[in-house]
Amino acid sequence: MSMFEIKDKMDALVTELNQHTYNYYVLAMPTIADYEFDKKLEELAQLEQAYPEYADPNSPTQKVGGDITKTFNTVRHKWPMLSLGNTYNEQDLRDFDERVRKAIGDDFEYVCELKFDGLSMSLTYENGALVRAVTRGDGTQGDDVTANIKTIHSIPHKVKGENIPETFEIRGEVFMHRAAFDRLNKEREELGEVTYANPRNFAAGTVKMQDSKEVKKRPLDCFLYGLYTDKQVFKTHWESLEAVKQWGFHVCEHTKLAGSIEEVLDFIHYWDEARFKLSYDIDGIVIKVNSYGQQQELGFTAKSPRWAISYKYKAAEVQTVLEKVTYQVGRTGAVTPVANLKPVVLAGTTVKRATLHNADEITRLDLHEGDTVLVEKGGEIIPKIIKVNLDLRKPGTKAIHFIENCPECGTPLIRKEGEAAYYCTNEDGCGPQIVGKIQHFIGRKAMNIDGLGDETIETFYKRGLVRHISDLYKLHDKADELKSIERFGEKSIENMLKGIEQSKQMPFEKVLFGLGIRYVGETVAKKLAKGVKNIDNLAAASLEELTAIDEIGVRIADSINEYFAKNSNVAQINELKDAGLCFEVKESSNKPQSDKLNGKTFVISGVFEKYSRDELKNLIEENGGKILSSISAKLDFLVAGDNMGPSKLEKATKLNIKMISEVELEEMIE
Template sequence: MAVDIQAKIEALTKDLNEYNYQYYVLAQSAISDFDFDHKLKELETLEAQYPEFKDPNSPTQKVGGDITQRFNTVKHRWPMMSLGNTYNEQELKDFDTRVRKVIGDDVQYVVELKFDGLSISITYEDGRLTRAVTRGDGTQGDEVTSNVKTIRSIPHQLKKGNYPDNFEIRGEIFMHKSAFLRLNKEREDNAEQTYANPRNFASGTIKLQDSAEVAKRPLDCFLYFLYADNRNRLFANHWESLEAVKSWGFPVCEHTKLCQNINEVLDFIHYWDEGRHKLSYEIDGIVIKVNDYAQQEELGFTSKSPRWAISYKYKAERVETILKSISYQVGRTGAVTPVANLQPVLLAGTTVKRASLHNANEIARLDLHEGDTVFVEKGGEIIPKIISANTEKRPAGAVAIVYPTQCPECGTDLIREEGEAVHYCPNDAGCRPQIVGKLQHFIGRKMMDIQGLGDETIETFYRLDLIRKISDIYELKDRAEDLVGIERFGQKSIDNMLAGIEQSKQKPFEKLLFALGIRHVGETVARKLAQYFKNIDAMKAASAEEILAVPDIGIRIAESIHDYLNEPEHWEEIEKLRSLGLQFQIEEKEVVLAGNGLAGKTFLISGVFADFSREELTALIESHGGKMLSGISAKLNYLVAGDKMGPSKLAKAEKLQVPIISETELLAMINEQ
């Protein structure tokens, strides 16, 4: 039986890791969320019952959950120095000459791809991951252990091997191109700031305070350098160490080569100058390292970098082409995005026809004119970008491009809020791409996940005037006769769709809140709002200032939520959806009381706390009989205040003479009972 259990755990682990890879790296869904969660739960149960068979790199260990109030600064035991770099092949030959002048002609080089990511140093003790630290300034960096543990390719516990008791391994955290494009599209759909390239996205992700959020973003890692006491007794050279760490279970890039001379190095560089465009991740050059450890020590260091290594950086590819026109796309939130339509040109291995211009500021900065010859570059950008216009080739009398003042779809005057770069159309009830986009967003996998209803079907139903607003989806069952004659839409498809619509009514409040498509409200914000307010009525009753009290909610988000819920047309639609059976309140879990010392008392939490998250303090209060309120009022007994509490909230509490206590005083109240 033990053999069967072990085989089952191994099979589930292998399958789930493969599904994760397909979803996060290849941007493909090979299995439904429901089936994936079912398999993951099955694996968690088996691992709990039979921990001896648990894989140290199990997908159950990559979900995160720790909240970091502030990142500790940690000094590197071995400095994380930067490499000298060059764009010039002759300078590489000069580097080779300098090396051979010091250590002789018997020299080998290890050549590696230079990943465009975030440098990381990870410490292992007795084979267990104990700490991960960013490069920082080279001498010290931020400890981001909880976040790094969510990266699926990095093992938490090594299997038995001949590794040192204590060592550091260094590498690069990055994001694959397909995952970057998918996540950026999601941010764009949610009217959130997009990232310019995968490196920025990876860097921003690794510094998030909530590791559960980091776990949702598809980071990957390659490791490429080992540090340990007496390392030279284990390995004679860098190549041997790479082979070893690979056998210990670390992710090492397969595109690494041992070269016998500088000419082989140059051949490698030439090959990847073209080959890099076929990789699933970005590289910006090649790293060249002297292989032998003794020779590395002989060559030594400058104040900034090792003398035994150098990087060759590829020049960002740039081409000239003609700007044919600019299109203006209206997204589901009403944001209007300009896109340059280009005369097709080959760039970095692909034919480029379009390039993003982001917003009106970018068009003004580039001083674009009709018919301009423009320079287009990829470089570290996956999305082609116009760098500048070639004014020497500008046609005589060319007219400067002026950003439109009206919506290109419905003609409504565009709005640009103070402090924002984006123009948007406020006609969300009458602008076709906004209506269709919101409907498509609502049915999406992370929102209501309505099986049998896809984006093309939404387009068709809109065209046929079957749906105009979300509630129309739930009334399709009353228009079954109108569905029968639609091309490629048989009775079985209709039945599956109607069943999927009915099932979606059971989706939790946080999913529904995200699905509504409120501007600036993404998945994480929706979850925090639902947890804080518990129901849509409490959220509607809250002022923008009270919404601002929700963790990680800024003033722009708070105002957007307040305005949306207090728009009569929106609220009428919410009430209709509620009458149709959708869930506009969270399902309260039964609280098991640890005591009743806070019974009859009401609390509100505000600010940042050193030892607890707000969720932990809420659970603590409720488990001792206390009740949480969503805002400051005369009904409030205690305001639990941490750092960075808003001054207006403090002033209101003082005006109402609400006692303000710290987390320490709260614990004392509990312990006194």
């Protein structure tokens, strides 16, 4: 290459890698595999070393993280959160071990830790209390996400024990277990929202949400693995891990003290297979010199410590043949493409299918019939096609284009502006949508009908026993037909009919959620039920009236109005009314538990440890108190939590309003 070509190549790599870094750290939506990123970064570093005159000061080789988002307060790290050197091969580890031995001799130990695929977090404690949680950011400063991190149950707000420094920092990784990821992603899919690619993205997106009440609903976890203090309390990293366990921190049990590089490699080989049995994702192993004194002796480079390195597993991937693309229709009508593959073993399981997400993904991959594709199962729960092997593409094969009509009912598909998915609008005549709606209705979070399951609903639909939700309440008239169904005995029928009858006692908010109105999830249904009191008020509510209800936005309001504009939906509700379902808030559920707060007024501000703000609001109202929307001279109490707005605090102080904690509120009621 000429000098001009080398300079252009380096500039192009800087631009590309900076964009990928932004996508990963700030947007939490990576668009390239870690391995590919690291290889490009390594290529750039080699070019910079060979041609330092062309090196860009903004090169990602000079950074340890991403940029700072603008939505949180920025906090400078007392100790920089440096990145670790990465390697994908064992020889690099042996070379690392040799460098360590040359510097400090042969008398040392390593600590081997799992490298969690999550979001790096730094927690600061003062006098045993958590005072600040900050993301890694660019390594020197990060985002203050304290309110959100306090919702994670495995992170203690107060610690007790021996040898606890007055002030210390502990670092770890926030992550989401795969089971929680599956459940939450399924809920997003049912609501027609964009799903997350993997648990790391979901965890990162959750930590950076603006509403800590919403964060609390998403089960995050956190492993802690690094203690930082002004004065050294322990002699080794292993001692510090044992101590912080006693203080109440969640430390991963799969950590090993190794006396040689051979023991380190044994640990790496074991977890290369065993990692797939964990409930969370790891993408490698971190190796650290155990002694703090020896760590100081080894020191740091500009961006990473010389006493630690990370070995990264390549994402499990394999090459196979795309046999065909099929399409699935969900409850909301969203159509999802699925790659059907020639069966192949990947990460210990046989893979026959891989997600293609949406039409844009098919276009990005430039898929053709019979393509040889590379399938990955790393951070992805469901295997994913990452690229096509163009060298093996057969000449004359046709490009795959997303279908134009519903694969189930033939209805032309539509794609709404700003959405990735295509939808079938034939919700009353498209089989999977009908079955999906009924399955949603009987679910645990909706009507919770005992004796009915998803397979039973599919069977009933195929036999013509149910076509609408209301048909469930007519099954008691079809006993003979029910008895003719294989493996559906008299006792099963009796339990099912009993469960259907008992469902008539479910409260309005459960029925409303069960109707499956798009964007009306479990929480929104509660808000709506409380705001409108009955289904007739909801049907008649204008856009302005709906958006005036707490946390109801224009998108939800539009969806509700669209739902009630359809005669078939109104007819269904009338039939369900006739069947005896509850379509209004029962007055008994609003009766006060006591009158201990009678005549008292309250404003709630900040983030709380024991309750959400909604729960505090309910607690006050159930005991006779009244919630005001703003602070004024008429206010009796300001229930103050963490991170309360400074303007509210100033106004309350000026008006001499009494401020109480959530514990003091409990004491007033008790």
